Amino acid sequence: MLRLATLALSLTLPMAAFAQCGGAFSEFKSGLKAEAVSMGIPPASADAFLSGVRQDASVLRADQAQGVFQKPFIDFSRHLISSQRLNKGQQLAGQYDSTFDRIETTYGVDRSVLLAFWAFETDYGAFQGDFNTANALATLAHDCRRPELFRPQVLAAMRLHADGQFDPRTTTGAWAGEIGMVQMLPQDIIENGVDADGNGRVDLKTSATDALHSGGKMLQHLGWQAGQPWLQEVTVPTTMDWAQSGLETVKSTAYWQALGVAARNDTLADLPASLILPQGHKGPAFLAYPNFNVYFEWNQSFTYVLTAAYFATRLGGAPIYDAGNPDTGLDSAQMKRLQHRLQDKGYDVGDIDGILGAGTRAAVKAEQQRLGLPADAWPTPALLNQI
Known part of the structure; x- marks a missing residue:
């Protein structure tokens, strides 16, 4: 499963509760019960929920084995996007045309966006995961790496x-802990679950109508702007200041056009945008519009987000991107060495995980500027040797 649980959660809990992790699992469950009861969940219901909950070591192994995110964008996108997925998405767009019409009218979310999530999260519902959800959430809440994320989700499941x-x-x-065709966490279901088929319950596992409406409502809740694009492929001149690329720089499309940035197809939208160069100035190039940032509320992996956003444009009719001829990047071991060296220099690169995340990209760009290299945030073996 590619989805990372990263959404902000809205259950009102004392901060002290977030520290209640680790220790004896039986005591951990007792703490959960007390907290649930304080929130108004009946004691008998809390007991019934928790009585069979067990730790699941396979959940922790899965959490620690996300090597797929170490792939660069071109490899990752080619791994996820196939002609079969594209054709299936187009077929489902027609099959659920009236459903998507209602979603676009009600929530303002383009069908291509939801189709892309549906494809990547569960292969259009075919593979929704077979982990026991209660055990998975409790295991991750008990683990002390991210209790502030998962403990509220256990409580939401109890609700x-x-x-x-x-x-x-x-x-x-x-x-x-995500559930259903578009993989929603329990708190998401409480806040955004929609009984769109009118059968009296929100069923995200077997009702595509419920799942798609719920996903659309969630994206609207996260800030999706109706009628606006999210990503567009562009061409870039060879002489521009590459340090202006990256999500941290937001400029008008008129500004980018003045620098020579142009739409590869169609015309640029009149919106603020960031220039994204996922594999440096010799590789693919995109302008990311404000809706692109909403993707990070769904998933915080840059490569996943860019691939999902790009696939949505493909489902909407955009052509295959121009891969260009990017410089050779780093393998996982080299990336970890780079992260260690950057960390030693005082940069905050986050975890030493071999993944080119936001912190590592920012540090790479700073070092490229210091060394007089094209500051496109794409690390190469040559850069590694110079740091």
């Missing part, structure tokens, strides 16, 4: 259970 909408014994999904 759904108390309302008769979640069976802790039989509900399954992704290793990180």
Whole structure:
């Protein structure tokens, strides 16, 4: 499963609760019960939910084995995007045409965006995950790396259970606790679940109509702007200041046009935008518009987000991107060495994980500027040797 659980959560909890991780699992569950009861969940319901909850070591292994995100954009996108997925998406767009019409009218989210998430999260519902959701969430909440993320989700699942909408014994999904065709966390379901087919319940596992409406409502809730694009492929001149690339720089399209940036197809939207060069100035180039930032509320992996956004443009009719001829990048071991060296220089690169994340990109760009290299945030073996 590619989805990373990264959404901000809205359950109102004391900050002290976030530190309640680790230790004996039985004591951890007792703490969960006390917290759930304080939130108004009946004690008997909390007991029924927690009685069968167990730690799942396979969840932690899955959490620690996300090597796919170490792939660069070109490799990653080619891995995820196939003619079969593209054709299936186009077929489903027609099959659920009236559903997508309602979603676009109600929530302002383009069908291509939801189709791309549907494809990547579960291969259009075919592979929704077989981890016990209650066990997965409790295991991750007990683990002390991200309790502030997962503990509220356990409590949200307990609320759904108390309302008769979640069976802790039989509900399954992704290793990180997401459920259904577009993979939503329990708190997402509470806030954005939609019974679009009118059968009296929100069913994200077997009702595509419910799942797609719920995903559309969630994206609207996260800030999606109706009628606006999210990503567009562009061509760039060979002489521009590459340090202006990156999501941290937001300029008008008129500004980018003045520098020689042009739409590869169609025309540029009149919106603020950032120039993205996922594999440096010799590789693919895109302008990211404000809606692109909403993707990071769904998933925080830059490569995943860019690939999902790009696939949505393909489903909407855009051609295959021009891959260019990017300089050779770093393998996982080299990337970790680079991260260690950057960290030693005082840069905050986050985890030493071999993934080219935002912190590593920023540090690479700073070092490229210091060394007089094209500051496009794409690390190469030559850069590694100079640091």
